[in-house]
Amino acid sequence: MMDPTKKELLLEVNDLCMHYSVQGGFFDKSKGLVKAVDGVSFKLYKGSAFGLVGESGCGKTTTGRLIMKVMKPTSGSITFYDNKLGPIELVPISNKKMRPLRKKIQMVFQDPYSSLDPRMTIQQIVGEPLRAGGRGELHEYKNKIADILQKSGLSPDYMDRYPHAFSGGQRQRIGIARALVTQPQLVIADEPVSALDVSVQAQILNLLKELQQVFDLTYLFIAHDLSVIRYMCDTLAVMYVGRIVEIGRSEDIFHHPAHPYTEGLLSIIPRTNTRTKPGKMLKGAIADASNLPSGCYFHPRCPHAQDICKNEYPPLRDLGNEHQTACHFDLKLKGI
């Protein structure tokens, strides 16, 4: 847990939008704009872990990729507060200027099978970010690679093996070592454990937490599994069709969810101690981003929807303690 009195900004995302235009025709889709990410803002503080949760298609992965500058956002700003260079606006800078910054923002991917090149040795895979970012040759980095492999829970003896020789959990450790070898300040982890077995999931989650302390890392943790987010993150944002519907500290959101969508997500998680009550189920499917409902995007699935929800999209409003929600109503006041 970080000390709230000395919060230092690392990343500020402001009104980030990623809109795609749909050409239409071929796959029976109407022409129009798909707003994959639509006005997302949040702040990441040093040493914290920030979670992005939502169903598939809510824009959480796109948000992560925009920060990585894999693609250029339609609008909005992403400010990275470097510990030496000060604040840098990431959106307008060229790929060339981005290169030295890539060392500082790294990513851990979901699928440990497709994210490692099968024709590179572990040494080459883990050394690649160093080689790409610097001028040296691979052998000069050998000690660094061995060190990070050790810290990620792998024996450096295996450095010359290829990915196929490793299990899913070990591969994910390699992916983590690759992300951390450049000593980044920010690590974006996109569903890092959802492809793993339960027992291995726990090992990787513990490793990520441990490494966070060792290297003083900041995580942007993208996941659909709320229990994983609860374990890893101190603040989180719940996204629905490209927008943040609720944002705040983990304990506030898990104890007093303010948005009916968050409440629904929490209620349907299969628990080992109780049986889900079918009445509380989240009905329907995520709204079609190319054909959005009027008003609040969630209203067709919302159990508390009123007339106002069909007409107006609710703005994010403050509930105190940095807890914000985009809902017209106060769940607590309604006694729901």
Place this chain on the structure above:
Amino acid sequence: MTGENNLLEVKDLKVAFNMRQGDVTAVNGVSFQLQRGKVLGVVGESGSGKSVSARTLLRIEAPGKITSGEINFCSPRHGEVALQKMNTTGELIRSIRWKEIAMIFQEPMTSFGPMHTFGNQITEVLILHDKLNKADALQKAIESLRSVGMPRPEKVITQYPHQISGGQRQRAMIAMALACNPEILIADEPTTALDVSTEAQILEVLAERQRTLNTSILYISHNLGVVANIADEVMVMYLGKVVEHAPVSELFSSPKHPYTIALLNSIPKIDKVYNGQRLEVLTGCIPDPYNHPAGCKFHPRCPKAMKGICEQTEPIQQAISDNRSVACHLYTSSINTNR
């Protein structure tokens, strides 16, 4: 013996794969019974043999081979049949597949043929097994899709798999599996690739089916939460063996086998405040399939392993009460009295 309530009985089933590097016994002496109208959950890590066991029930275990054991199925049309003796391409097993025992596969993307519409694929089973004509089959396919909560089923039957979402595809898979009203439905990780909200809806569809039509379900999953929700009984598997078998509430409230306990402890709990606390981790990983440990297969990872016992003799599955059994030396009476 199978009977009024026992629809399926598996006795000491062993399935081996003949690999280049040696033989792998993926299922190593599994026994269980599936009661009519009940849900049996099967839990375990990858490589525990849960999927192979399920596939063997349909006799689609190839390239694996049944090396010993019995699978007795109480077929409504053929009476009691021994599935393990059947020719895997024979008339009899083909009439049982899908009509009496159907399966939902894990990957809805790859389990449908991409070149045929849903209508074509679902009516195929109906025309083959229920001898319906094309128009009736189409009608029944629509009904079946509607019964699993598929929106606009009339449209879906004209669509191809790539045109609908993963959740909808899995619904279509379930509709197809349930189209012939099978006695047994095998669900092999049916919700693993899906969102939590879709998962909850799919589970509700399956539970409803079990309630209304008394379908028995063999539900395979590595997600303990899901199994806790849907199953009546749970079987925990490790390296091709059943290590614990118990009614669902007892398994989750008082797990007995150290593996079950470790699995339950290693999942992050949504209702728990962690405050920097670490998850309890099951150390190590599933051993190499060609080189299983001697004695109890779990002993190298077991926090309660007893020297001189666990690495020497393999525990056998023993009843510890009327409806529970566990394969662990901690609960073996003879050893306990010796100590």
